[in-house]
Amino acid sequence: xxxxxxxxxxxxxxxxxxxxxxxxxxxxxxxxxxxxxxxxxxxxxxxxxxxxxxxxxxxxxxxxxxxxxxxxxxxxxxxxxxxxxxxxxxxxxxxxxxxxxxxxxxxxxxxxxxxxxxxxxxxxxxxxxxxxxxxxxxxxxxxxxxxxxxxxxxxxxxxxxxxxxxxxxxxxxxxxxxxxxxxxxxxxxxxxxxxxxxxxxxxxxxxxxxxxxxxxxxxxxxxxxxxxxxxxxxxxxxxxxxxxxxxxxxxxxxxxxxxxxxxxxxxxxxxxxxxxxxxxxxxxxxxxxxxxxxxxxxxxxxxxxxxxxxxxxxxxxxxxxxxxxxxxxxxxxxxxxxxxxxxxxxxxxxxxxxxxxxxxxxxxx
Numbered sequence: 001x002x003x004x005x006x007x008x009x010x011x012x013x014x015x016x017x018x019x020x021x022x023x024x025x026x027x028x029x030x031x032x033x034x035x036x037x038x039x040x041x042x043x044x045x046x047x048x049x050x051x052x053x054x055x056x057x058x059x060x061x062x063x064x065x066x067x068x069x070x071x072x073x074x075x076x077x078x079x080x081x082x083x084x085x086x087x088x089x090x091x092x093x094x095x096x097x098x099x100x101x102x103x104x105x106x107x108x109x110x111x112x113x114x115x116x117x118x119x120x121x122x123x124x125x126x127x128x129x130x131x132x133x134x135x136x137x138x139x140x141x142x143x144x145x146x147x148x149x150x151x152x153x154x155x156x157x158x159x160x161x162x163x164x165x166x167x168x169x170x171x172x173x174x175x176x177x178x179x180x181x182x183x184x185x186x187x188x189x190x191x192x193x194x195x196x197x198x199x200x201x202x203x204x205x206x207x208x209x210x211x212x213x214x215x216x217x218x219x220x221x222x223x224x225x226x227x228x229x230x231x232x233x234x235x236x237x238x239x240x241x242x243x244x245x246x247x248x249x250x251x252x253x254x255x256x257x258x259x260x261x262x263x264x265x266x267x268x269x270x271x272x273x274x275x276x277x278x279x280x281x282x283x284x285x286x287x288x289x290x291x292x293x294x295x296x297x298x299x300x301x302x303x304x305x306x307x308x309x310x311x312x313x314x315x316x317x318x319x320x321x322x323x324x325x326x327x328x329x330x331x332x333x334x335x336x337x338x339x340x341x342x343x344x345x346x347x348x349x350x351x352x353x354x355x356x357x358x359x360x361x362x363x364x365x
Contacts, residue, residue, distance in 0.1 A: 030291045035298035042319045054324045062259035069252035077101045080241040087232050088134035088225035099344040106337020127349045133221020144187050149242035151180035160274035253280050279307040
C-alpha cells in the first residue's frame with residue numbers, strides 16, 4: 001500500500017457523499033404528516049364504508065357528463081398548446097401533443113406545488129422533438145394564462161355567491177384581483193426578464209462557457225417565440241381558450257359532485273354552482289402548495305370540506321363528498337395518464353430533439 005503524497009487528501013476512508021437525502025426525507029415526512037392529520041380529522045366524522053357507498057351509487061348520467069367535459073378540457077388544452085407552438089414555427093402532431101397533455105395532467109396531480117407541469121417541456125422535447133425555446137414559451141404562457149383565466153371566474157363566483165354566505169366576499173374579490181394583477185404582471189415581464197437573464201450570462205458565453213452558451217441560445221429562442229406570439233396577437237385567443245379550459249374543468253368537477261350527491265337524496269337545486277366552484281378552487285389551491293400531502297391527498301380534501309361546511313353542508317356529507325370526489329378524479333387521472341404515457345413511449349413517437357439551442361455554437365460579443 002503506497003502512502004499518499006504530501007499535500008494530497010486521502011479519500012479512501014472518507015464517508016461517501018451519497019448519504020441520507022435529508023431534504024427529501026423531511027419533505028416526505030411533512031407530506032405524510034399532512035395526509036395523516038387531515039384524514040384522521042375527516043374520518044372522525046365518516047368511515048371508508050361511507051366513501052365506498054357514495055362511489056358505488058354514483059349517478060351514471062352525471063358521471064358521463066364528467067367524462068365528456070373532462071375530455072373537452074384536454075382537447076382545449078391541446079389546441080392552446082398547438083396554437084402557441086405553431087406561432088413559434090413548430091408543427092407537432094396533434095394526437096401526440098394530446099397524449100403529452102394527458103400525461104401532464106397525471107404528473108400535476110401526483111407532484112406537489114404543480115411541479116408536474118414541467119413534464120410538458122421534457123415530453124415535447126424528447127418525444128416530439130420540438131425546439132426548447134418554443135416548448136418553454138408555450139409552457140410559460142399557458143401556465144400564466146391559466147392563472148389569469150381563474151381571476152374573472154373567481155370574481156364571477158364571488159358575485160354569484162353574494163354576501164349572505166359565511167365566506168368573506170371581500171376576500172374572494174381581493175383574491176381574484178390579486179390573481180389578475182399578478183398574472184398580467186408576469187406575462188408583461190416575461191420578455192424583459194429573459195433579456196435581462198441573457199445579458200447576465202452573455203459575458204460567460206463569450207468566454208466559451210458551455211452552460212452559458214446553452215442558456216443564451218435558449219433565451220434567444222424564447223424571445224423569438226414571445227415575439228412571434230405578440231406579432232400574431234394571440235392575447236385574446238389565449239385568454240378565451242384558457243377561460244374555456246377552466247370552464248370545462250370545473251364543469252366536469254361540478255357534474256361529478258352531482259353524480260355523487262344526487263343518489264344520496266340531495267336535490268340538484270341544493271347544489272348551487274357558485275358554492276361548488278369556490279369549494280373546488282379552494283381545494284385546488286391548497287393542493288398546489290409545496291407541502292399538500294402524499295400524492296396530493298390531504299390539503300385538497302381538508303380545504304374542500306372546510307369550505308363546504310362554511311357553505312352550510314353537514315360535516316359528514318362534506319367530508320364524504322371531498323374524499324370520494326378526489327379519489328375518483330385521481331383514479332381516473334391515473335388510468336388516463338398511464339395509458340397516455342404507454343402509448344407515447346412507443347418507438348413511433350421517439351423523435352430527436354431540435355438542434356436549437358446548440359451549446360457548442362459560439363456566441364458573438
